[in-house]
Amino acid sequence: MANTIDNKLLFSAKNIDKHYAATHALKGVELDVHEGEIVGLVGENGAGKSTLLKIIIGAESPTSGEMTMHGEPYDPKNPLDANANGIGMVFQEQSLIVSLTVGQNLFFGHEREFSKFGIINWPKVYKEAQQVLEEVDISNINPRKRVNELNFATRQMIEIAKVMNVTRQAGDQKCLILLDEPTSVLSETETKNLFVQMRKIAAKGHAVIFVSHRLDEVLEISDRIYVYKDGASVGMLDTKDASEIKLYEMMVGRTTSSEYYQIDKQSKPQEEVILEASDLGLAGIFKHINLKLHKGEILGVCGVVGSGKEEICEVLCGDEKPTSGELIIKGKKVNFSSPSKGLREGILMIPKERLFEGIVRTLSVQNNIALSNLKKLSKFSFVSAAKVKKQALHWIDQMRIKTNSPKELMIQLSGGNQQKVVFSRALASECDILILNHPTRGVDVGAKEEIYTLVREIAALGKAIILLGDTLDECIGMSNRVIVMKDGLITGEFDSGIYNKPSQVDVVSLMM
């Protein structure tokens, strides 16, 4: 990390204001980026990071304020305009078209550069695509391959290659690349690879803006860090002066401590085994899975993406049928054909992709809470509206869900509150076993703490929990016991009591 602040100023934004109808999303935001620099942006959800990036890339226009690029005034009309000025962005959501080939995706939106009379010269496209891929060290992929034949990590690398292409096209001009949560779907190795690429880019004199919820990553890769809160920049510091705690303080205005995971509240599991898997397997994904889950226990499952941990969750909750082995719940052998069967046996999953799998946006809060226990709220399959409402009020109070009324639509709630609704639903179902698949994903720091408290409380009630943490730290911090998976097999198991938490290094060594 060279001291790059002395380099030439590449991009600067001054006094950026952005109003949406009634909300003031950005309040006079400042941002300077120098050539060869990696700048980290951190802040809670809704702090304004994404809005700022959208303005820089030209997807939205600022209400007021000025931007310069290469010292010239910069006012992009659309992303293509931004690209022409040497600014490219990797979006948070996957932006590849899976039915098209890698090469077609790489030059998507730039086809005209390869066209004569509107007809695209595909051989030329693929030749250049190969070069682009080589530059990000994934030259083993045939650019003629369709994206839907590739795994997620590779797709992410292709996205980055796509943006890198912008820098290539810029030639001598220095570029700015925006990365919005690029690591959320990457495994640790892939993240490392990404960081290598980012450094490469920076070494050439280009600049990178890096946005991530994972402070450790930001601290690792960036040269300088901007901290945003409520639509305004609350500070800028050199990475060498920063630490996670300091950043947290700036972001939320309070200190986090070792009590973050409320380890002192960790309860002792009971003796009774509530779930037992023996030799469970799903062809080609995982195999020989033996585990026992006790009442009141939080069992953490660690592993990289693709280790099979996600699929274990799916099999346990009934979403997927195992191809071998057996599952015993409360002493009874079960064979689920769908999650509804699982629910009947008292097992329910809180899914990872909240928006796609967790909530029904078009329904109200009360109906979302009642999703999993409609039968209990009804007589002769007639649902009691009063009971639905009463239950919702109970949980809104209990969970401190911020909503105007139980009839408010789900889409109106913030991410953290939506997640609380999902938790309420799970608790209301009175299931004894909960599978928490990344329960804090995409939730801001404040809400995270509340969720941790909640998980502790649930466990204390004697319910059993299987936890897939958003970070390794979280997984170890929360669990009573941790199992480690690699390539579809359990490679290790650690006791994780209050005073004998395993070290991350030990766990990682079994994951990789």
Added chain:
Amino acid sequence: MAIRNSGNMSITEEFAAKIKRDNQKERIMKLAPVIVLFALILIFSIVCGKDFASLKNLVAVLNQLAIPLLVAIGLTFVIMIGGIDLSINGTVGMAASLVGIFVMNNRFTQFNLGIGGILIGILSSVLVGFLAGLIHVYLRIPSFMVTFAFMYVCKGIGLLSYSGEPPTILDPVLAELPKKSFIGIPFITWMALIVLGICILIQEYTAFGRYIYAVGTDESILSAVGVSVKKVKVKVFTLAGLCFGIAGALAAIRLGQGQVNVGEGLMFPAQAAVVVGGTSLAGGKGGVINTIVGVLVMRVLSNGLVLMGVNPYIRTGIEGIIILVAVALTVARGAKVISK
């Protein structure tokens, strides 16, 4: 802290085997329409013998292919962006009626515009496609409803245009066209094949073609690179209108008469043909080439059933079952798959 190494190899092998199986399945699924087509050809060849498997019948099938093919191609683009077009019956009928009126005919001598008349017919349909696209995109009305309304509007325009007595085309060139053929394939089919070629070119070799796939997959991708989704959609509906218009014009020439009825009964078979070919109704998957297979399946099926002399009452039923089977073969299964 037991580390289990045993079976580590086998899971990778298993995975490889699974991927292989999946790929195989996918390949079979991709080929399913072709398999269905060949199965049908085989069955009819056996049952009907020479009546079916003859050059003459092949030409007849090709001859009948033109209009369903054109209509299905236009529809393919619309379905690829996840939309639907119900206006087909109307637009084709309208284009055919207007072509009949604006060329030399036995009723409206004052409107003889020759080739210009054909252009008017086609343009009317293009215009309707364009309008439908505009209304769909800018008023945010589902394409289903917009095109449903336009079906009535176009049918009405067609009806109104000749007020009950369809004009017979007397233009000597146009009257001769349906009889002309080149290497055994009728002229009208050639026209359709040329349009087909152009559409394949558009789909595979132009930026617009790529954007169609993108719109069907995820609209946000396009705005991210600064391409207007709205424009792409309007263009797609306009292109579909062009295909329907050409289909209408060719239908009028083929029948030697401009009547609104030629559009009748084209829409549902076209939808079936597009989906049977393997284009996904959800959008983003498939394409014009798939549609060729789909249209062939439908054409061969009805041709074969006619030759077999199957009771027409049962024929539609058999067609329905074949559609179900053909599509069931091409869709992904599994408890987790969501199909709407």
Added chain:
Amino acid sequence: MASNKTVDIGKRMRLQEHLMKYFSFSAIVILIIAFSASQQNFLGKANLKTLLSDSAPLIIMSIGMTFILILGSIDLAMGSVCSVANVLTVMVLNDIGPSLSSPVLAAFLALVVSIIFGAFAGVIQGIIHVKLKVPSFIASLGFMSLWQSVALLITEAPVSVAKAMWPAIEWVKVTFGVIGLPLILALIGVAILYVIQNYTTIGRSLYSIGGNERASRIAGISVDKVKISLFVVSGICAALGGYFLAAKLRSSAPRVGDSFTLLIVAAVALGGTSLSGGRGGVLGTVLGVFTVSVIQNGMNFIGVDAYWQNIVFGLFVLAAVAISVDRSVRGLVVK
């Protein structure tokens, strides 16, 4: 700020949900005012009577389709299921009816046969759609052809209800003031479906599946079962439509349902039910049906030239849908 934005969208959504209902209502009001202005007896007793009772079959079928559309699916086979039920009804009345003690019994038997057939058609279509994952559009398209064949095989020609059996269908003529018995029966159907929609587990699951099928599955809802049951409901509604038409037209025709296939969908969409699923309801559909009926009735009433009727109808539908369609923002893609 992203979260503020969603709150904003949400408020707008809810506001629009309320407005929406009035919007489709306003389409009708505007139409009625316009029509009565040009023909003073448009709201006369005679026309109200026709308007209110002729819509019955369309209401019955449309409310069944409403559930399917809320699921995000579509059922194109309703028209031909209606045809089969229609020919079955008349077949039962004419062939078995005379041997029964009373025409009322025959009418009842025909009703039972229709409902059983409708349920059967719904079950097999539901199973093929849900279990084989054939998209409902194409599954129902296949069944549309299949049932068309079946209807034609049962009777190739339209058959009138024999004179002796007329008492069995006299109920269709009963009126209370301007409101006919068919309408009352249809509204009872609406009430039943409204209860199913709002107060039963199936109804609540319907909305969650339409809103987010994946989430509903994970939350432990028996998605497949719910979907199949709803196809059964739509099948029964289609069959009842056929039964009503048999009484209304005093005859059966093997193609009587064909013209309903798309009209039903249009009526439901006009009633504010989203074609992409998750939102809408049977009450809106009743409004949608009346919008269609008023347009058709009004065109005849003010004597729109027959050559122009298609054009006018298309434009009216376009206008009505433009003001009534569920256009609540939420960045959702309109397809």
Added chain:
Amino acid sequence: MKRIKSVIALLLAFIMIFMLAACNKPAETTETTEEPKEEEAETTTEEPAEEPAEAEVTDYRDFTIDASKIPQEKLDTTLYLAVSVRGLENPYIATIKVGMELFAEYLDGIGQKYEMQVLDSGGSNDKEVDNMRQFAAKADGNAIAYADPNENSIAYSLAEAMAESGGYIGTAWNKPDDVGPEDLTPNWVIHTSPDNVINGYEIAKALFDAQDGKGKIFVLEGMMGNTAAIDRAKGLDQALAEYPDIEVVGRDTANWATAEALTLVETWLNQNPDVGGIWCANDNMATGALQALDKAGLKGKVGVVGIDANTDIVEAVASGDAVATVSSNGYLQGGYTLAICYAAWTGLLDVEALPAEFREFATPATVITGENVAEFQSYSPDFDFSKPFGCKAD
């Protein structure tokens, strides 16, 4: 069962025509204006049988609408006129509309206030009944209508719709055997029909004769399940029974549609290029058949027959490319039916007193062949609506 029914229906139809023909002679003397046209239209009813004619009957043939006897209040009331048809894209149906317009001119002449409209069902039973009910509701009794029921089975419902409002209706073509105008006296005034079975039979005969009574033929039927299609096919079957050397080598439905007919004939021509004739249930399909023949270079060599007298087929008959078609004279059907209903509405005609043979009767249909095609082409409709029963075929 069905066979027997149809045979009985046929017999009844024959008897009816027989009886109607019997009334012919005495009428001739009184009819002046209608005379020549009626002569042309005589082909369907050739039985010259003479039976003692009832005096009353002749009275009705003579029945005249005396405009001076119409009460002024009736003339000042807005009368609603409608023709209810199945789709204006069909040229024959368009002529019905013209028939109504001709009658409207007559009403202008006598100073009757009126409004007229076409009710288009687009081929849907339900829509046609709805249309009629709405029309009746609007007119509130001051309505007269001509209805061509989409299917025979809805004839009663259509008439009933009108009867409930107190208007007057005449139906044509299709109605079930067990109901008739007498069921809804006085509002269901008449039912008339050119006989579909006979039309189908006549063109078949013309075709077979042109083939010298032997050879192969293709058959293009109308839409499945449609009454007219079924009846016309029945007529064909009768003719086939009489010509044992005619072999049907292709028989299918083309749904009344030109394009489908073209496709079918193309397919069949591959199997049987030596076909001798094509029987089509309507002229739209005949157009398609001719086009297919033209493509195969067989136009003019293979006989084609149809029904409806579409302009292009009449031209084809004139040029020898087609053998025959049938004109049902829609002008006459539409215009005269309305005229009779008008007489009933004004009170000049006492429907209850009208004898059965004037409630249900045949209207003339002309088989157009090479012999009379020139006459037909020069025909322009011109009727005297003051003598409404002039439309009765004799």
